[in-house]
Amino acid sequence: MLYGHQTWVFNSKPVIISSAAVGGPFEANGNLSEDFDILHEDMWLGQESFEKAEKKLLEQAAELAIDKANIKKEDVTFFTSGDLMNQIISSSFAARTLGIPFLGVYGACSSSMEGLALASLIIDSKNANYIVAAASSHNGSSEKQYRYPTEYGGQKPPYAQWTVTGAGAALVAQEGSGPKVKCATIGRVIDMGLSDPFNMGAAMAPAAVDTIEAHFRDLHIKPSHYDVIATGDLGSVGHQIAGDLLNKHGLEIPPEIFTDCGILIYKKDQPVFAGGSGCACSATVTYGHFMNRMKKGEIKRMLIVATGALLSPLSYQQKESIPCIAHAVSIEME
Amino acid sequence: MLYGHQTWVFNSKPVIISSAAVGGPFEANGNLSEDFDILHEDMWLGQESFEKAEKKLLEQAAELAIDKANIKKEDVTFFTSGDLMNQIISSSFAARTLGIPFLGVYGACSSSMEGLALASLIIDSKNANYIVAAASSHNGSSEKQYRYPTEYGGQKPPYAQWTVTGAGAALVAQEGSGPKVKCATIGRVIDMGLSDPFNMGAAMAPAAVDTIEAHFRDLHIKPSHYDVIATGDLGSVGHQIAGDLLNKHGLEIPPEIFTDCGILIYKKDQPVFAGGSGCACSATVTYGHFMNRMKKGEIKRMLIVATGALLSPLSYQQKESIPCIAHAVSIEME
Structure with missing residues (x-):
């Protein structure tokens, strides 16, 4: 139901029955390391490019959220995801691996909540049973695309920020226990x-x-x-x-x-x-x-x-x- | 309502109360020129880059769809759009001009129907009054980004395709007359x-x-x-x-x-x-x-x-x- 000009209220209260967070080495040394399900020491995740590593992070987060909920991949109605790569290749290529009908979203770093908002609306209106809403970014792939390859060691101003290497996924359902x-x-x-x-x-x-x-x-x-x-x-x-x-x-x-x-x-x-x-x-x-x-x-x-x-x-x-x-x-x- | 595994049936039958199509010079010489609302002789639309021209095409299509429906821009609940440019800048920058709450989608050339599908679902579930669903592409901006600048005159194989310069928009509503x-x-x-x-x-x-x-x-x-x-x-x-x-x-x-x-x-x-x-x-x-x-x-x-x-x-x-x-x-x- 639309409230005011731009707010959706979900009367059926879609449930996040499981979620997962995957990170890289910087996140492992961070403040919230205990809240990650998987932490990789290797920025490359054994892949041959940062882009392929980012795709892997996203796949792991999505698969882990599905595993934790104890459902099968085939039971997931839709996968919605967005990322910073040109043509959101991390999301599209992860969707290829998952094989779940896919809704690509893009709102730069707001993609995480754009995806969760849409997933919740689709669940609330009974247009899906389970949706995985996910988003990813990778420090190496982002720096290379938006600024300079990290190998250059370019200097940054103090108000610059550090792109998180990781992926998060939520499994939204019509019913179950959870937030x-x-x-x-x-x-x-x-x-x-x-x-x-x-x-x-x-x-x-x-x-x-x-x-x-x-x-x-x-x-x-x-x-x-x-x-x-x-x-x-x-x-x-x-x-x-x-x-x-x-x-x-x-x-x-x-x-x-x-x-x-x-x-x-x-x-x-x-x-x-x-x-x-x-x-x-x-x-x-x-x-x-x-x-x-x-x-x-x-x-x-x-x-x-x-x-x-x-x-x-x-x-x-x-x-x-x-x-x-x-x-x-x-x-x-x- | 979800039918089978991946189909949404919209019981309230959202209506496309108006729509608009804008094209460039190649489209003006094409088979369907009479079906375009605006046709530009100038690939650049008087802008200083192909990218800015593409944004303009999208803005024109969206604004025209809104005008045709005889409603105000402020009455449109959401604008959903996608395009081929990196970080869908055509859509995001058009959303800046329009000032309507924005849902960016990406599915390459499937973005048009991804947007219309989501808009219809949001309207069907009473989570919006009016939504403009749009998509754009531009031959010059696409060729430059995906292949070579058109000025190179690179040769193409016979199975290649020609990126349409244009934009289309549909205004989806809960009621009214139209498809x-x-x-x-x-x-x-x-x-x-x-x-x-x-x-x-x-x-x-x-x-x-x-x-x-x-x-x-x-x-x-x-x-x-x-x-x-x-x-x-x-x-x-x-x-x-x-x-x-x-x-x-x-x-x-x-x-x-x-x-x-x-x-x-x-x-x-x-x-x-x-x-x-x-x-x-x-x-x-x-x-x-x-x-x-x-x-x-x-x-x-x-x-x-x-x-x-x-x-x-x-x-x-x-x-x-x-x-x-x-x-x-x-x-x-x-």
Whole structure:
């Protein structure tokens, strides 16, 4: 059911019956290493390219989520996934391996929650029995495509972010036990004219704010409804800006509940500049860390606001600014 | 409602209350020029890059569909779109211009029907009032990204296809007059090991066949249910292969109803090799030509099977074969 202008409320409360998070060596040394199901020491996962390694991460996350739910791959109605690679090859090639009817999505790092929102809507409307919603990113494949090959050792400004190597997957079902997807707010594209591709956090912050405001406006609820409101990958710079903008607009989120997946994932002494980014940032933190905290009873209601910078290297070269988007999904443990 | 394994039946019958097709100079000289709403003589549309021209095509198609329906842009709940550009920048940048909450999809040239299928499901489940589902492609931007800049004048084999310069958009609503979206079959990724990026039609044919078979199996109907069954952009080579494969599998589609948007769009004497391709191929032929034929009473029931080749230039360089997909949407005039 549509609430307000852009929020879906899922009355049947689709359930995340299982989820999985897979990471790489940087994530293994990070703050949330215990929340990953699989951690790879090798950035290459034994593959011959970073791209093939990323595909493998995604396959592992999807397969593990299916295994944990104790269902068969053949029982999964749809696989929905997105990633940062040109033509989302990580997702498409993983869909080839899985053999499950596939819905490719793209919203840069917001793909994780775009996929979960659509999966929940499809489940809620009884148009599927089980859907795997997933997203991936890989530091090596992203740096190579968006900036420079990592082997160059190019220097970065302090507001740059570190693309997470990993994949997260959620298995959404009509019934079962687990956290329930309650609603989702689909974002508009917001572009405040920023054009520095190293400063994604600042570019994405206004999109996160726009979606958060729409969420509370559409539902007539207050931030205190949630135990956690987490942006996807604004990092320390973007998250600060988002908080300031929200305050300025009169929507204060208590700092103890307002956090960011990109800030949480790494340790302070890791050389990740302003924090984590990439589709796998919100995907692994949500489907690993936050799901575990929900199951332990530490969180009852959370809102994940995944943000995406919709630029391409070509749009940057053509001197375009960076259009950004954010999609928010609320998950509750009853 | 899910029928069989992968087909959605929309009981409320979402309506395409308006649609629009925009094309370039090659389309103006083509077979279906009268079915385009706007035809540009200039491949560049007065823009400084092919990419910006493609964005403009998409904006025009979306805005025109909205104008025709006599509603305001603010009344449109969501814009869903996909294209062939890296990070679907045509769609994302058009979404920035439109300011409508945005769901980015990617299924290469199947994006047109992936978007229409999702839009219809969202409308059917009352999660939106109006959705614009669109897709675009541009010959210049595609050739540059996937193959060589057109200025090189590189030679092509006879089974190559010509990327359509254009955009198509449909405005889907809960009620109103116009063709109704009855159901949609979401495809699996099929890869028969072909790896020649010039021979997309042959690579995509088995995916079209897989989805067509699933459609008839899930719904327990026969091809004779339809007046037209049109594949998206298999071209003459791929369409022949699809027909042969279907016959071999015992699912004969009468040749007088089985056609392909990529065969229909251009004249025989245009230098387009095996026919048209690109997201705009199925989008403009469906939202222009076929919609007009429905309104004239020439077609009552049709099935559009948009096919997509999910490769990237990088996956090709890494010696991967071409994973393909097809999504089918059935549209009926009551």
